[in-house]
Amino acid sequence: MRSIFILAPVPALLLFPAPFFMVLVAVAAVLFPPAGVLYGILADALYFAPGAATVPHGIIYGTAASVGGLLISRFLSTRVTWFSR
Amino acid sequence: MKRSAFGRRNAILSPGVSRAGIALIFIVVITLAVRVIAPGFISTLLSPFSYVSQGALSGIAGVGSVVTGPAALEVSLTEAQNYAAALEAQNRELSARMVDLQALLGTRTEAPAGVLAGVIARPPQSPYDTLIIDQGSDAGVGVGAAVSGRGGSPVGTVASVTTSSARVLLYSAPDRITEAWLGENRTPLTLTGDGAGAFSAEAPREAMIAVGEAVYVPGPGSLPLGVVTRVDSDPSSPTIVVHVQSYANPFTLTWVTVAPPVILP
Numbered sequence: 189m190r191s192i193f194i195l196a197p198v199p200a201l202l203l204f205p206a207p208f209f210m211v212l213v214a215v216a217a218v219l220f221p222p223a224g225v226l227y228g229i230l231a232d233a234l235y236f237a238p239g240a241a242t243v244p245h246g247i248i249y250g251t252a253a254s255v256g257g258l259l260i261s262r263f264l265s266t267r268v269t270w271f272s273r
Numbered sequence: 274m275k276r277s278a279f280g281r282r283n284a285i286l287s288p289g290v291s292r293a294g295i296a297l298i299f300i301v302v303i304t305l306a307v308r309v310i311a312p313g314f315i316s317t318l319l320s321p322f323s324y325v326s327q328g329a330l331s332g333i334a335g336v337g338s339v340v341t342g343p344a345a346l347e348v349s350l351t352e353a354q355n356y357a358a359a360l361e362a363q364n365r366e367l368s369a370r371m372v373d374l375q376a377l378l379g380t381r382t383e384a385p386a387g388v389l390a391g392v393i394a395r396p397p398q399s400p401y402d403t404l405i406i407d408q409g410s411d412a413g414v415g416v417g418a419a420v421s422g423r424g425g426s427p428v429g430t431v432a433s434v435t436t437s438s439a440r441v442l443l444y445s446a447p448d449r450i451t452e453a454w455l456g457e458n459r460t461p462l463t464l465t466g467d468g469a470g471a472f473s474a475e476a477p478r479e480a481m482i483a484v485g486e487a488v489y490v491p492g493p494g495s496l497p498l499g500v501v502t503r504v505d506s507d508p509s510s511p512t513i514v515v516h517v518q519s520y521a522n523p524f525t526l527t528w529v530t531v532a533p534p535v536i537l538p
Contacts, residue, residue: 190293191292191293194293194294194297195293195296198297198300202319202322202326202398203322203325203326203398204326205398206396206398206399207397209400220293222294222298223294226297226298226301229301230301233301233305233307233308233315234304234308234315234319234394235394235400235405236401236403237401237403237432237433237440237441237442238432238442239442240401240402240403240432240446241401241446241447241448245400245401246400
């Protein structure tokens with residue numbers, strides 16, 4: 189079940205609007221914190237164009253998602269039994 | 274009995290999460306390698322998903338229209354508005370061209386040539402205000418070439434090219450600066466992209482800008498980019514903020530025309 193949530197943003201990146209992908213990445217980052225950075229790199233590899241931004245936003249926001257995911261996952265793992273399994 | 278190191282449970286991640294994480298890392302590394310080694314393959318990879326995505330989104334809209342009548346009407350209305358906007362853009366372009374040609378006594382009347390390209394990825398799938406199109410340097414697409422949508426309405430310029438695909442940076446990309454003209458008097462205006470086909474610009478209060486005025490960008494003549502939708506005025510400021518919406522809706526672009534490179538003698 190967790191694997192599905194972690195890998196769900198992959199098809200979403202190709203098929204659905206970006207906001208939907210970002211929501212799925214936020215969920216995936218809670219279950220697997222490096223997912224934020226990894227999906228940021230993936231989004232930039234697919235869609236970033238020279239001049240589109242001074243810095244690749246995908247990696248920046250992905251890192252923020254990873255940090256947030258790490259904090260939330262640590263919080264949950266100490267309080268929710270299911271999450272720490 | 275002592276357990277081996279391989280049989281020990283991961284203290285940080287469960288086995289399912291570890292497997293999914295490894296799969297994700299593998300996908301990212303492969304995609305990055307493809308982007309570096311064979312960037313043209315990315316468009317080949319994306320194009321089938323684009324067709325599935327179009328079908329899925331229109332299917333969802335179709336199901337929604339069966340369940341709710343107003344949704345179907347809204348889809349029809351959006352299509353009609355897009356069509357009307359394209360016709361209006363074409364009309365403005367033809368009018369502007371006619372005025373310019375009349376001023377030049379008909380020294381140029383031939384239609385501009387271009388490369389027709391299908392759009393593989395567009396906003397909102399693309400997180401940036403970019404398009405990925407299915408024509409590249411093999412078809413004559415070059416970096417910096419102007420790209421236009423339906424009705425000849427300009428949408429952006431080519432930012433990077435591979436042999437079989439290209440990335441187009443829209444004029445409305447966030448913080449992108451575009452020099453433009455306003456109205457029939459061609460008042461100069463510096464537009465800043467706000468994303469999703471929207472622009473904003475500062476202008477002096479004395480410019481007397483009204484909602485509904487057309488905005489043009491330099492091209493072959495002057496090309497209609499969009500229309501003024503709102504003017505924000507603060508009594509304490511000597512300038513006003515002009516909000517512009519492009520004629521071409523970046524969310525519905527399916528075909529674009531890429532201008533050929535200009536060869537100077």
